[in-house]
Amino acid sequence: MSETHIDILLVGGGIMSATLGTLLQQLDSSLKIMMVERLDQVAQESSDGWNNAGTGHAGYCELNYTPQKPDGEVEINRALGINAAFETSLQLWSYLVDTKHLSTPKSFINPTPHESFVWGDADVGFLKKRHARLSAHHLFENMEYSEDPDVLLEWMPLIMQHRKVTQKIAATRVKYGSDIDFGALTHQMVDALKASPEFQLLLGHKVETLRRKKNHRWEVKLENRHTGKTRKIDAGFVFLGAGGGALPLLQKSGIPESKGYGGFPVSGQWLVCNKPEVISQHYAKVYGKAPLGAPPMSVPHLDTRIINGKPALLFGPYAGFTTKFLKKGSFLDLVASVKSNNLKSILSAGLHNRDLTRYLVGEVFQSHKERVKALRAFYPEAKESDWTLANAGQRVQIIKNCDKKGGKLEFGTEIVAAKDGTLAALLGASPGASTSVQAMLEVLERCFKDKVASQPWQDKLKEMIPSYGESLIENAALLRKVRKRTLKTLKLN
Template identity: 45%
Template sequence: MSFKKEYDLICVGGGIMSATLALITKLLKPEMNILILERLDKVAQESSAAWNNAGTGHSALCELNYCPEEDGEISIKKAIDICTQYETSKQFWSYLVNKGLLKNPNEFIATVKHHSWVLGKENATYLENRFHAMKDHFMFDSIKFTREINKMKAWFPLIANDRTEDEIMAASRIDRGTEMNYGSLTEKLFSILENEFDTPVHCNMEVLDIDPDTDLDWTVEVRNLKTKEEYQLEAEHVFIGAGGGSLLLLQKVEIEEKEGYGGFPVSGEWLVCTNEDIIKQHDAKVYSKAGLGDPPMSTPHLDTRYIDGKRQLMFGPFAGFSPKFLKEGSNLDLFKSIQFDNIPAMFGAFWHNLPLTKYLIEQVLMSKEDRMNSLRKFVKNANAEDWEIMVAGQRVQIIKKDEFEGGILQFGTEVISSKDGSITCLLGASPGASTATSIMLEVIEKAFPELTNSIKGKQLLKEMVPFYKTNVTKELFDEQLEKSKVSLRL
């Protein structure tokens, strides 16, 4: 294995974020010298792997936590932001398909209708109010709503068929929802980089440290996990997109902006159906509301999935606790992340999130029968013999300093960068992969402003993602939605 001595950009981590960043950068400037480093023996094995995430094209069509109720009013601001970002990703993938770079989109994206479904009078009222708020906005004007059990039986029979007329329920539906295999997409993006843009992707490479070399460069210390050889590489820019492992690497980097950040690891599990007859009865994504006081990541959903050409059905997520920051990480990760500068933030976040601690303890102690009882709130007569537990990915929720509470726990994603933009790091989890294009455009703006500010760069970005730096109108939204539908064969 050979390396060049100097690179314009080194991306740490072989997930969808690094793949998206490297590919957009190469499209903007093909002569850019880029290297990808992945610790495992294949790309897309952690957060991007198909079974390690929900596979939902997160566009706020069914996720109720994106539409909070504030002072009796439903706010859809976050829903609009998330929808815009996901459609931006679809535009980029469509661009790649139309250029002949990205083949067989049906291997990573499929149409699966998105539903929200709730039980109880108060929840049904909330869902109806959300429906009216969303119906008035052009991004969601195709939304449907019902309180009728017969309509729900048509939408998601596996859930509704065993219900009775006296149960108070409500549901909404948007037909254009999508199901994603982010692992397959990530592999395809890296294949484009390697085969079309001569960008090396080296696996089994562990990044040990990242140190400033000169005012312009970073020294990236790397170890080959197979041969144990170590290398020192130079890079003008470094992107840390190593999922849960990003925090530990960021803490080794000598920049002020990293101070005070901590992380709280949360593992996940699914109940996966093994009965083909049951799988065939459900062709939908159905999201409900998180329990009172439960975190947004606990939102229960029953999902149709398409993984490696096979239709699947899963329910969850169930949270667990592991001190590891990656599924293939170390049990010492959490301990190693605690440093003098983030102790106040870690303690503050813990103190102000005691309900989360209680929730995680309860989740860890759940037996399979407890999990089945949660599923039976959706599928009343679910049989334990038809479902098996599958361990999903590991997530690290961001903890950051807060003037008033010491530290706060964040459930989104955040880009940390040095003042000059020469090193950037992505922390956080959901909605993650769905919004990868928008997040990586933000990274490029910080790291390579000359690419996004040039006339040529602006024109190319408009071609790649028509929503970029544009006021999204109904006409533009509808036009691009239809184009993506055709290009991605939805």
């Protein structure tokens, strides 16, 4: 069996692989890059428009990014980090629009106000404190706050027009929030990559084996899912960006850094309204507070969406549990991921998250009537017949070793990389796609240290991402400068 020699192998045809491939191609156009996707199209799993919230996660409206401490103080560090990371993504996308690697902005990103909405004395008090802390920082200086029902009617008419205000209510708003079709964005990035003769896309192929050679290269055996034929790839660097499928692939690699990692799969569903007269009354992403015990991705929100160029209105997500790691995966995924090196961490995490498991099981058995009842807390006039249930994407949360508990469940993303820098994997979920550029920059810095340190790469990174190497959290003038550019280029203002 002959081998194909390449520099970069990207496993998974989603936003992460597309972003890393784009960065590498821009930094060195001579690199031979191959992307392998087991399905027959790219962006069919987590990056598909229907499989994620489509929110440009910037911490503007997501209340779970700003937890309240026991003493009442609101913690904002995570929101600051996510906001700065999203600004990094906006900079790269602006560069790609300017250089014609992406189409018109509205084909993948649209301005959609980001709003948080709460009711009751306790939650209103929390939101007021949250606004005070966030708006004092330059990253959030344009965030508005109101408890006035007339103002809220203007911000969110569908939610407010038939609401009987019998308790305190409050909301915050950032006008230049965004809705993003990550499926469209991924397709456009991959199309731009395909324009290079040094790039190859293999669809309908899955990774059978990963073996590190003595020369620190990787031998990867691929199988064509339709014909059963196999081929070998000799790669200098491998990136595992296969969403929920990244963990099993990381385990196949056998690198020491993979030991102890497990995964906790969480599924999701949306209520979808396609009734034009209802959709036209709502143009915002309105987030509330998550139910007690719910995972972070289950924060309820009523969202304007533009998917494949068409408007829709979604509410959810409703969490659920399945043993699949991918939407189009196998029910044996969870069982197959249990190894001797992660059994302790998985059992410990399960023991300490029994309430979460019960919550997810309860979500699975909800009736349509019960789901619509939750929707009516946002949209009081919602009619059951106007909404249908759709399956969202699959997420696999990280389980890792913990000295205190034996194992812990983490909600977020994490880069796992081989010590020699020849392989990296992205594990976890939210905020995921929105911070894909920052995540892939971390891959570059960890796995291509010498090249990143070189002047040509430094210059190109600064051209693509003007804030590269500097802190948008610390540098207010720089933040205002890059934000002014990205809002104009991406037509978000």
